[in-house]
Amino acid sequence: MIDENQYKIEIGNEELEYFLQSVFDKYGYDFRSYSQAHIKRRITNRISMSHLDSLEALQSKILASTSFASLFIKDLSINVTEMYRDPNFYAAIREKVIPRLKTYSFLKTWHAGCATGQEVYSMAILLTEENLYDRSLIYATDFNQQVLDTAKAGIYPEQKTKQYTRNHQLSGGNTSLSDYYIAKYDKIIMDKSLKKNIVWAHHNLVTDGVFAEVQLILCRNVLIYFNQNLQNKVHELFYESLAKGGYLCLGARESLRFSSVADRYQVVDSKNKIYIKKY
Ligand SMILES: C[S@@+](CC[C@H](N)C(=O)[O-])C[C@H]1O[C@@H](n2cnc3c(N)ncnc32)[C@H](O)[C@@H]1O
Helix, strand or coil, X not given: CCCCCCCCCCCCHHHHHHHHHHHHHHHCCCCCXXXXXXXXXXXXXXXXXXXXXXXXXXXXXXXXXXXXHHHHHHHHCCCCCCCCCCHHHHHHHHHHHHHHHCCCCCEEEXXXXXXXXXXXXXXHHHHHHCCCHHHEEEEEEECCHHHHHHHHHCEXXXXXXXXXXXXXXXXXXXCCHHHHEEEECCEEEECHHHHCCEEEEECCCCCCCCCCCEXXXXXXCCHHHECHHHHHHHHHHHHHHEEEEEEEEXXXXXXXXXXXXXXXXXXXECCCCEEEECC
């Protein structure tokens, strides 16, 4: 049994590039522009968990086995999420964004990197509370099919409901969260009414392009794993996808400040990372 703490593998940048290129060539998943620190951490973790002794051994295993490759690709996608994550962000959306969205006859929202869907259901509930859901279409995308399947099913552990309920209240929710799910054994199942205007789709921010013009984009806690070049590329994609006067929302530790598109947006709420497209 390998002791993770004693077992340290140093990975050079060049061998990392070669390794990521081979994964891209074989499977079409492009992690070459992800943050190196993040990738190296996940690789050493996988090497250790799979009782391997080098990056070379990991590469051989990945290239020889599709199921092992899927496991590795899953390692690289961090799917941590929750309902009304950062309640203040949702409170700011209610206060600073919704009034303007209410003036639109139809609203399209894109959740890029939606993971298991809690962020999407949070927004669907918020739009319902604000009487906007019936004139909304929500695109929810991720490049990990497994999390998308969970998102689509909308079934979550019942033990999370206490925290989700607290978050919902802190976000300014004016209904009861329990109105939107049914509890069955140790699970909750999100209500069908929330799903009717949601389109779930596989979309890779690195390799896929614009698919719709939208008025609101949430891409929270995704870009943090990308290097600056890739962040810029994805920001160009968001800029192209947003209607003029549309809103871009990032995660708490993300910012538009150093991006190539920063001057094309105005800050709506700097703490909650909400921006509006100026032109
Ligand atoms: C930490 S989760 C964020 C979930 C949610 N947005 C939130 O803030 O709670 C990051 C998600 O980004 C997705 N992701 C990572 N790289 C991606 C890419 N290139 N294209 C699409 N989704 C990606 C991962 O699969 C994961 O589900």
